[in-house]
Amino acid sequence: xxxxxxxxxxxxxxxxxIPCDKVYEDEFALAFHDITPQAPIHVLVIPKGEYIxxxxxxxxxxxxxxxxxxxxxxxSAQKLGLGENGYRVITNIGRDGRQEVKHYHLHILGGxxxxxxxxGLA
Ligand code: 5GP
Numbered sequence: 625x626x627x628x629x630x631x632x633x634x635x636x637x638x639x640x641x642i643p644c645d646k647v648y649e650d651e652f653a654l655a656f657h658d659i660t661p662q663a664p665i666h667v668l669v670i671p672k673g674e675y676i677x678x679x680x681x682x683x684x685x686x687x688x689x690x691x692x693x694x695x696x697x698x699x700s701a702q703k704l705g706l707g708e709n710g711y712r713v714i715t716n717i718g719r720d721g722r723q724e725v726k727h728y729h730l731h732i733l734g735g736x737x738x739x740x741x742x743x744g745l746a
Pocket of ligand 1: 644645656657658659660668715716722723724725726
């Protein structure tokens with residue numbers, strides 16, 4: 625695995641070097657609207673530590689950081705009003721997962737029927 629690049633765009637958002645449209649923040653995580661939404665509501669949730677992906681985070685983060693992060697994802701979805709009708713959470717990992725930004729993030733997608741999951745091979 626390559627090492628964490630502290631110049632990635634989400635690291636810059638965490639350092640407030642570039643702006644974001646913030647939804648939720650606590651000591652563990654920051655949630656903000658995706659710049660190119662793929663659903664009526666499309667929010668990204670990122671942990672505050674330096675983790676490349678779900679794989680990296682799950683292997684290396686402390687139990688406290690993991691619990692705090694996933695609680696922040698749930699709190700973000702609630703704040704967005706998605707609790708009642710539901711939503712989709714996805715994460716892309718590495719080359720085959722087509723991960724573009726190499727700071728771990730979950731996508732919260734909602735605001736309507738997200739449709740069936742379909743297998744997409746390039
Ligand atoms: P990935 O493909 O890595 O799972 O998703 C990266 C996401 O980050 C994409 O949905 C993309 O639209 C979003 N994104 C990329 N650059 C920026 C940015 O500067 N600001 C925000 N808010 N979203 C970004």
